[in-house]
Amino acid sequence: MQKYEQQVRDILDALGGESNIEQATHCVTRLRLALKDESKVDSDKLETIDIVKGSFSANGQFQVVIGQGTVDQVYREMIAMTNIGESSKEDVKEASSKKMNPLQRAVKTLADIFIPILPAIVTAGLLLGINNILTGPDIFFDGQSLIDVYPQWADLAEMINIIASAAFAFLPALIGWSAVRRFGGSDLLGIVLGLILVHPDLLNAWAYADAQEAGEVPIWNLLGLEIEAIGYQGQVLPVLFASYILCKIELALRKRVPDAIQLLVVAPVALLLTGFITFIAIGPLTFALGNGITSMFVWLFDVLPAVGGFVYGILYAPLVVTGMHHAFLAVDLQLTGTGDGTFLWPILALSNIAQGSAALAMMFVSHNEKVKGLSGTSAVSAYLGVTEPAMFGVNIRFKYPFICAIIGAAIAGTFISLNSVLASAVGVGGIPGFLSIFPQDWIPFFIGMGIVIIVPFTLTFLYGKLVVKEHS
Incomplete structure (x- = not known):
C-alpha cells in the first residue's frame, strides 16, 4: 500500500469520483483540478481528510491545499491509482478557462502575466526598503539619514538602489517577456519590445509632464503625422497591449513565411510594425488611459x-x-x-x-x-x-x-x-x-x-x- 493511498481514495471520493476529474496537476502546495461538475464536491468530507488543509474554487479550477512536499507525493499516487493521466498547468488552465466568463478570463490573463514576474518585483521592493533605511532622514538621527552621518555607506546605498530599481526601470521588458509568452509568441521578442519602450533616446516618461509644460516634448514627423517621441517607463498598459499586437503579427507571419527565411523576416517585420503601431496609437492612448486610472485612485484617496x-x-x-x-x-x-x-x-x-x-x-x-x-x-x-x-x-x-x-x-x-x-x-x-x-x-x-x-x-x-x- 502506498503512503497516501487511503487519503487519495478519500480525496477522489470527496471530489465526486475519478470520472468527475477532467485534468489534474499541482503547484508547490496545492492540487489544481479541472472538474466536470464542481457541485458534486463534498467539501465537508474533503475537509476531514488529515492531509487536506483547505480547498477552494478560483478561475475555473478547484484547488485542494495539501502542503509543500506532500502534494507532490499525493499527486503521483493519484496518477498511479487512476486513469486521469498527468497534465501540465497549461492543460488544466485551458480546460478550466472554458468555464469562465469574459471578466474571469481577463483577470486570469493578467494573473498569468504578472505572477511570473512577481519574484523580481518583490525582490526589488525589499531592496528598495533597505535603501530607504540607509537614505531616509529621521529614522536614526534627527533631520539626517544614516549615510549623512556615515558617508562611507553612501556608495553601498547607491549600489543597492541601482540593483533594486532596475526591475522598475525596465518593467516594460519584464512585462513584455511574460505577456508575449502568455499570448503564445516568442518571449525574446517581448523583452526587445519592452526595451524599445524605455529606450534612452526617448523622452523619459517621468520627465514628460515638465517637458510638456515647457513645450519641449520631442516630436517625430512620420508622413505628416506628428508623434511624441516619449518612453513608457513605469507604464503597464502600453506594453500589455503592444505585446498582444506583437504576438498576433508574429504568429500570422510564421504561418505564411517559408521556414527558410523566417529568421530574416518574422522578427524584424513583427517588431517594426508593432513599434509603429505602438508609438502612433497604442502608446498615446494607453498612456492616457493608465494615467486616468491612477488619477482616479489618487483622487479618491486624496479627497x-x-x-x-x-x-x-x-x-x-x-x-x-x-x-x-x-x-x-x-x-x-x-x-x-x-x-x-x-x-x-x-x-x-x-x-x-x-x-x-x-x-x-x-x-x-x-x-x-x-x-x-x-x-x-x-x-x-x-x-x-x-x-x-x-x-x-x-x-x-x-x-x-x-x-x-x-x-x-x-x-x-x-x-x-x-x-x-x-x-x-x-x-x-x-x-x-x-x-x-x-x-x-x-x-x-x-x-x-x-x-x-x-x-x-x-x-x-x-x-x-x-x-x-x-x-x-
Whole structure:
C-alpha cells in the first residue's frame, strides 16, 4: 500500500469520483483540478481528510491545499491509482478557462502575466526598503539619514538602489517577456519590445509632464503625422497591449513565411510594425488611459481617504478568493512607476496580517488538534506574506474568522489611508512589508499593523468562545 493511498481514495471520493476529474496537476502546495461538475464536491468530507488543509474554487479550477512536499507525493499516487493521466498547468488552465466568463478570463490573463514576474518585483521592493533605511532622514538621527552621518555607506546605498530599481526601470521588458509568452509568441521578442519602450533616446516618461509644460516634448514627423517621441517607463498598459499586437503579427507571419527565411523576416517585420503601431496609437492612448486610472485612485484617496481605505480593506480578501486581486497589481505598479508611491499595497500587506491574526486566534478557540496545528502554522505563513493556508485552510472554512479579519483590515486600511501611508514599491505582503513603506510613514503603518494583529484576533477569539459551541 502506498503512503497516501487511503487519503487519495478519500480525496477522489470527496471530489465526486475519478470520472468527475477532467485534468489534474499541482503547484508547490496545492492540487489544481479541472472538474466536470464542481457541485458534486463534498467539501465537508474533503475537509476531514488529515492531509487536506483547505480547498477552494478560483478561475475555473478547484484547488485542494495539501502542503509543500506532500502534494507532490499525493499527486503521483493519484496518477498511479487512476486513469486521469498527468497534465501540465497549461492543460488544466485551458480546460478550466472554458468555464469562465469574459471578466474571469481577463483577470486570469493578467494573473498569468504578472505572477511570473512577481519574484523580481518583490525582490526589488525589499531592496528598495533597505535603501530607504540607509537614505531616509529621521529614522536614526534627527533631520539626517544614516549615510549623512556615515558617508562611507553612501556608495553601498547607491549600489543597492541601482540593483533594486532596475526591475522598475525596465518593467516594460519584464512585462513584455511574460505577456508575449502568455499570448503564445516568442518571449525574446517581448523583452526587445519592452526595451524599445524605455529606450534612452526617448523622452523619459517621468520627465514628460515638465517637458510638456515647457513645450519641449520631442516630436517625430512620420508622413505628416506628428508623434511624441516619449518612453513608457513605469507604464503597464502600453506594453500589455503592444505585446498582444506583437504576438498576433508574429504568429500570422510564421504561418505564411517559408521556414527558410523566417529568421530574416518574422522578427524584424513583427517588431517594426508593432513599434509603429505602438508609438502612433497604442502608446498615446494607453498612456492616457493608465494615467486616468491612477488619477482616479489618487483622487479618491486624496479627497475621500477614509472611504478608499475602508472599501479596499473590506474588498481585498474577497478579491483574493476570486483571483481578481491580480488586476490591482497593475495599478500598484503604475503608481510606484510615478515615483510617488502606492497607497493600495500597504492595505494589502495589512490585510494579509489580519488573516494571519484570525487564524492564530483559532488555535486557541478550536478543540480539534489538527485545526490547532494548521491554525498556528498558517498564521506564521500569513505573517510572512503567504495567506493561502490561513485563508483557505482555516478562516474561510469557519467563516467568522474570515469576516473578523476583514473587519480588522478595513479599520486599519481606513487609519493608514487617513495618514497617507505610501509604499515605495511592491514587497512582501506581511510583517516584513514595512521595509517597502516610506520611512516617514512607518509610525502610522506600525499602528495599522497593531490594529490588524489585535482586532481580528480579539474578535475571532471572543466570537469563537462566546457564540460558537463546537469547533471541528
